[in-house]
Amino acid sequence: MRENRPVIALDFPTFQDVKDFLAKFPEEEKLYVKIGMELYYSVGPDVVEYVKSLGHAVFLDLKLHDIPNTVQSAMKVLAGLGVDMTNVHAAGGREMMRAARAGLDQAGGEATKLIAVTQLTSTSEAIMQADQNIQTSLQESVIHYAQMTADAGLDGVVCSAQEVELIKQATSSDFVCLTPGIRPKGTATGDQKRVMTPADASSIGSDYIVVGRPVTQASDPVRAYQEIYKEWNHLP
Numbered sequence: 271m272r273e274n275r276p277v278i279a280l281d282f283p284t285f286q287d288v289k290d291f292l293a294k295f296p297e298e299e300k301l302y303v304k305i306g307m308e309l310y311y312s313v314g315p316d317v318v319e320y321v322k323s324l325g326h327a328v329f330l331d332l333k334l335h336d337i338p339n340t341v342q343s344a345m346k347v348l349a350g351l352g353v354d355m356t357n358v359h360a361a362g363g364r365e366m367m368r369a370a371r372a373g374l375d376q377a378g379g380e381a382t383k384l385i386a387v388t389q390l391t392s393t394s395e396a397i398m399q400a401d402q403n404i405q406t407s408l409q410e411s412v413i414h415y416a417q418m419t420a421d422a423g424l425d426g427v428v429c430s431a432q433e434v435e436l437i438k439q440a441t442s443s444d445f446v447c448l449t450p451g452i453r454p455k456g457t458a459t460g461d462q463k464r465v466m467t468p469a470d471a472s473s474i475g476s477d478y479i480v481v482g483r484p485v486t487q488a489s490d491p492v493r494a495y496q497e498i499y500k501e502w503n504h505l506p
């Protein structure tokens with residue numbers, strides 16, 4: 271299950287930014303990239319097709335959250351893109367998550383992994399309790415969402431690396447934990463609240479790490495990526 275390549279968040283506003291960024295890497299290096307709301311809403315499905323045509327794997331991070339019928343219909347459309355992984359918000363509930371899976375499967379997207387966001391890594395326990403009016407610990411909330419996601423038949427969750435051990439205990443060892451909020455030592459956390467280094471995320475059992483700004487905003491993005499790759503894979 272574990273993916274050796276850190277997933278790079280292509281959080282760029284234009285198609286040209288993506289082309290310029292990917293051109294920095296050797297052509298033969300096949301990356302795993304994340305296309306999120308900013309890029310998808312500004313460029314549209316063409317950017318997915320382009321990135322796939324270069325041989326890179328794609329996680330389409332649109333975090334769908336709506337009534338089951340709408341999510342199912344949207345997933346039927348997204349199935350046509352042939353991405354490797356996509357997601358919904360677990361807060362949408364079991365029925366919505368099952369509908370999302372059904373939408374993918376009905377439109378030829380059976381091979382696309384489907385995961386659900388638990389609590390965003392930019393959320394602290396205090397923020398969750400105040401803004402979402404959830405009066406449990408953050409860990410309890412994350413476990414609740416993870417168990418519900420497993421029950422709905424999805425492949426795994428988006429969570430902080432800090433919760434991976436608990437989630438695997440509460441679900442199963444092969445339940446995917448994809449962890450953003452990754453910060454190599456000495457890099458700015460920005461808006462991320464629940465962070466971990468690539469090495470610690472690896473030791474604790476994350477299956478995928480997602481890294482955006484520490485790579486995309488580095489003075490030498492390829493070098494920053496290679497450093498994170500080595501740390502994540504415990505290479506010298």
Ligand SMILES: O=c1ccn([C@@H]2O[C@H](COP(=O)(O)O)[C@@H](O)[C@H]2O)c(=O)[nH]1
Nearest residue numbers: 279306389390391450451480481482483
């Ligand atoms: O809980 C979540 C879910 C998604 N993300 C996304 O991951 C990247 C992280 O970028 P950084 O620049 O490394 O902070 C970004 O695209 C988020 O939308 C997340 O951070 N947390």
